[in-house]
Amino acid sequence: MSESFKRTPTKMVPAPSHGIVPERDVGERPVLETRNLGISFGGLQAVDDFNLIIGKTEIAGLIGPNGAGKTTVFNLLTKVYQPTMGTILINGHDTAGMNTAQASKMGIARTFQNIRLFDKMSVEDNVRIGLHNQIQYGMASGILRLPSYWAGERRQHERAMDLLSIFDMEDLAGVRAGSLPYGAQRRLEIVRALATNPSLLLLDEPAAGMNPHETEELMANIVKIRDRFKIAVLLIEHDMKLVMGICEGICVLNFGKVIAKGTPEDIQNNPVVIEAYLGKRKEA
């Protein structure tokens, strides 16, 4: 069943500063680099000394037990929270002082653990909102229906349909996003994130609530997206089959601290990880 996703192990090499990246990305600037990233809420150090490097076309995984701080890392990267220490570099640019919208323009896009679609709007409109900063025209041409409005709308429509075709969702374009089945909503969130033309796609538990067959499809699609858009993916996931199946570099978080980093092979055999995470899962 999983034959088609047999990952040929990626050769990982040391990155110029720290951490590892796929060998093919060595000549390129890493899409994400964090240095000593941390945040404390009151007295609680939710994330501490988080260092991560992601290569330009790497598929990376962020795993760890519940409450380890994985989603907090996502919120830090997308500037929902401002870090209390450390640095985030996206494509080499420091994001200090930026807000979420500016981080998005820097090339970082995400999906949410608890799906956040624009429920009352159509599937196509959800994607068009993702295209907002990609295909523009002014407010006046929108109200007065100037030629730039029609041209912009047509380009948005074509691009939205093209993006929806990744998941064969063109037929659903007119459907209300809130009425889609769960799996389709997750896929639509990925399409909306891709519409912002990111260089790094953050997926927060993309396989949550999916059946094994859907997860298989999702794995193929994540790889397909990476290959087609030449982007990096960082995903949080509890489904170890997915993580070990497609991630090239994995970072394990526990109580806000990185306890292990390396290739899937390293992680699978790391006694600290097995004790903190994988071992417990097997018993369950």
Add this chain to the structure above:
Amino acid sequence: MKRNRKLAEKLITFGIVIAAFLLCKILIGTGVMSRSLRGQLIPICVYICMAVSLNLTVGISGELSLGHAGFMSVGAFSGIVAAMWLSKGVGVESQLHCLLFAILVGGALAGAAGVVIGIPVLRLRGDYLAIVTLAFGEIIRNVMNCIYVSLDGSTLRFGFINPGLPGKILLNGPMGATGVKKMASFEIGFVLVLFTLFVVLNLIDSRDGRAIMAIRDSRIAAESVGLNVTKYKMMAFVTSAVLAGMAGALYGLNFSTVAPAMFKFDTSILVLVFVVLGGIGNIRGSVISATLLTMLPELLRAFSDYRMLVYAIVLILVMIFTNNPKLKNAVGRLLPRRGASGKEAE
């Protein structure tokens, strides 16, 4: 196909307004329409514009604003001053030109007020925003109570708190404007309604309108795809203020006496009632409810003293009938077409 449906929806809305206008014209022409109802025509146009513009803030942008009458008041008084200056000070004969100028000035100044108020207000959310808009509405009314404007030759003179200005007084503090020439006409009111609908409906169905609605539906998701939340909230709020100011200018030039007290908190609530009754976010509903509810007190004249009581009862009944899921289901079961959805609910 989707685009066609949207276009059809829009054409239906415009069609209803145009048909109602033509019907009124026929009724006036044949003399069927009563005098009192004829006097209501311009206020109806004004309240339609007010309701549609408030729906942009409340329904489309999702911010409960309780100070909409403030923008109407800014538009009304600046419109009156602009029209009087143009007709008396500059000597422009055409009433139509004066009225259009007044509407433009009213819209512009209300828009400026919208920017000034929007900057602090739109930092707040939910109930807090509502209360602060209420406060700003009252501030505008109190400021209007203190503004004195006179026309000295062709120059306008402004004063604050009873300064005894030379020349012909246009705005006299709490007395407001007196001796205003009635320039408003039903035709211009109709055009203003079409203009307001054109702006709001086209804005909703454009890139910016989608951004505004996206922020309403999920602020976090909207930010995550790179939408500038402040910009689009501001866009909706200021557009709404401009349209309210234009309606206010028309309203001001429809009466011989206009006082700041006419734009009280009650007026904001009245417009909000139109919006809620017509359906939050439903533009056509706002048009219909503003029309019917403005006419209702006239139509209820037969009840004489109990008029406002009946008005209130009608309001309560309509609210119950449109928002009670049980009643909706009951109606749904009676209609054969919607039988399936009724079963789903069970």
